Amino acid sequence: xxxxxxxxxxxxxxxxxxxxxxxxxxxxxxxxxxxxxxxxxxxxxxxxxxxxxxxxxxxxxxxxxxxxxxxxxxxxxxxxxxxxxxxxxxxxxxxxxxxxxxxxxxxxxxxxxxxxxxxxxxxxxxxxxxxxxxxxxxxxxxxxxxxxxxxxxxxxxxxxxxxxxxxxxxxxxxxxxxxxxxxxxxxxxxxxxxxxxxxxxxxxxxxxxxxxxxxxxxxxxxxxxxxxxxxxxxxxxxxxxxxxxxxxxxxxxxxxxxxxxxxxxxxxxxxxxxxxxxxxxxxxxxxxxxxxxxxxxxxxxxxxxxxxxxxxxxxxxxxxxxxxxxxxxxxxxxxxxxxxxxxxxxxxxxxxxxxxxxxxxxxxxxxxxxxxxxxxxxxxxxxxxxxxxxxxxxxxxxxxxxxxxxxxxxxxxxxxxxxxxxxxxxxxxxxxxxxxxxxxxxxxxxxxxxxxxxxxxxxxxxxxxxxxxxxxxxxxx
Numbered sequence: 001x002x003x004x005x006x007x008x009x010x011x012x013x014x015x016x017x018x019x020x021x022x023x024x025x026x027x028x029x030x031x032x033x034x035x036x037x038x039x040x041x042x043x044x045x046x047x048x049x050x051x052x053x054x055x056x057x058x059x060x061x062x063x064x065x066x067x068x069x070x071x072x073x074x075x076x077x078x079x080x081x082x083x084x085x086x087x088x089x090x091x092x093x094x095x096x097x098x099x100x101x102x103x104x105x106x107x108x109x110x111x112x113x114x115x116x117x118x119x120x121x122x123x124x125x126x127x128x129x130x131x132x133x134x135x136x137x138x139x140x141x142x143x144x145x146x147x148x149x150x151x152x153x154x155x156x157x158x159x160x161x162x163x164x165x166x167x168x169x170x171x172x173x174x175x176x177x178x179x180x181x182x183x184x185x186x187x188x189x190x191x192x193x194x195x196x197x198x199x200x201x202x203x204x205x206x207x208x209x210x211x212x213x214x215x216x217x218x219x220x221x222x223x224x225x226x227x228x229x230x231x232x233x234x235x236x237x238x239x240x241x242x243x244x245x246x247x248x249x250x251x252x253x254x255x256x257x258x259x260x261x262x263x264x265x266x267x268x269x270x271x272x273x274x275x276x277x278x279x280x281x282x283x284x285x286x287x288x289x290x291x292x293x294x295x296x297x298x299x300x301x302x303x304x305x306x307x308x309x310x311x312x313x314x315x316x317x318x319x320x321x322x323x324x325x326x327x328x329x330x331x332x333x334x335x336x337x338x339x340x341x342x343x344x345x346x347x348x349x350x351x352x353x354x355x356x357x358x359x360x361x362x363x364x365x366x367x368x369x370x371x372x373x374x375x376x377x378x379x380x381x382x383x384x385x386x387x388x389x390x391x392x393x394x395x396x397x398x399x400x401x402x403x404x405x406x407x408x409x410x411x412x413x414x415x416x417x418x419x420x421x422x423x424x425x426x427x428x429x430x431x432x433x434x435x436x437x438x439x440x441x442x443x444x445x446x447x448x449x450x451x452x453x454x455x456x457x458x459x460x461x462x463x464x465x466x467x468x469x470x471x472x473x474x475x476x477x
Contacts, residue, residue, distance in 0.1 A: 204248025
């Protein structure tokens with residue numbers, strides 16, 4: 001457990017009875033809400049609020065000098081951003097309604113039930129965090145600039161979609177709430193998670209684990225650890241990854257493949273901030289922040305009965321979707337240059353000269369493996385490079401292999417095709433073979449910026465055959 005206080009600003013507890021102050025303070029400390037401030041004199045409250053930024057105010061209703069109702073009105077007037085939770089012995093509905101109408105965030109009855117108190121304070125803390133994040137996001141959108149661009153240097157992009165995602169990341173970086181990162185394999189989800197951790201200011205480590213394929217026992221031992229004698233072969237205590245990431249970030253990759261039994265344990269960790277090492281009956285508390293990623297749609301997994309609804313909602317407090325490379329083709333020249341320099345340095349070779357048509361050729365390919373696939377392609381090409389101009393052969397062969405596999409797939413054509421589900425859609429009137437061919441050639445030339453070699457690759461024919469078709473069409477006109 002990290003020594004960093006939680007929340008970052010103190011929870012102010014106000015009650016004229018010392019025993020109640022101690023009881024509430026102790027309950028919050030045990031629940032991991034360690035940053036508290038107590039006050040037994042209601043006359044000091046407004047001065048304390050003026051001198052200390054306060055996260056949540058717990059306020060007794062019946063006190064000497066200044067009563068709780070009057071204080072509630074003053075706080076709402078002068079410090080409207082602070083959630084106020086009324087703690088009182090009054091049990092009548094009318095009092096509760098009056099307090100809520102006066103702006104109270106919540107209402108807790110004495111003697112205080114610990115679970116009810118902790119739940120209310122946690123909700124108030126989350127409420128403050130979300131308000132700060134909304135304000136930060138609005139500020140980022142209006143400013144249209146990054147506050148800490150240096151934190152994103154490991155992510156190569158100049159795409160507007162990606163830059164807007166960076167702004168959102170900055171706005172949520174310091175929250176303690178879970179973050180779900182969605183995107184296809186190879187888009188860089190772990191890079192995004194590491195950047196979140198860097199911007200969070202958390203003092204603990206960034207610890208990553210791929211949970212796909214882990215059965216419940218392995219998952220529990222990996223994350224929660226075990227005590228000596230928990231099972232055969234457990235000869236000594238073992239710290240789990242949660243403890244290793246204490247005060248930092250735990251990144252759970254491919255969360256959509258987590259077993260149902262493990263989902264229950266993860267939900268408890270997220271809701272209660274506690275877990276049980278294998279073989280131990282006493283729960284351990286943690287302040288680790290959870291960031292999860294998935295290359296599958298969790299809604300679809302939920303509908304199929306493979307993912308818990310409550311865990312799905314809990315994980316997606318903040319959501320980040322990383323677009324595939326085919327949706328940000330403008331990044332290809334930047335990424336290619338970066339990987340080219342990296343490959344040449346790693347392989348101890350001189351940086352190759354790049355033919356002009358290569359970028360155009362790459363823009364015609366959908367990159368199902370995304371950025372990681374492009375990186376692998378560049379490294380392969382540089383490793384085969386002997387000198388002079390970089391050969392296109394590696395890239396062309398890779399694209400032809402993809403096209404040959406795609407061409408073996410049956411095509412489904414409908415009158416009203418869904419975007420992305422078919423290769424082509426037709427109007428009620430079918431074009432002739434010649435018209436369809438002319439349209440395909442025109443579209444291929446448009447996509448490749450008029451590059452015949454790249455267009456021919458898209459169409460699966462030789463450049464000579466394409467040139468012949470185009471010349472014939474021109475002669476006919």
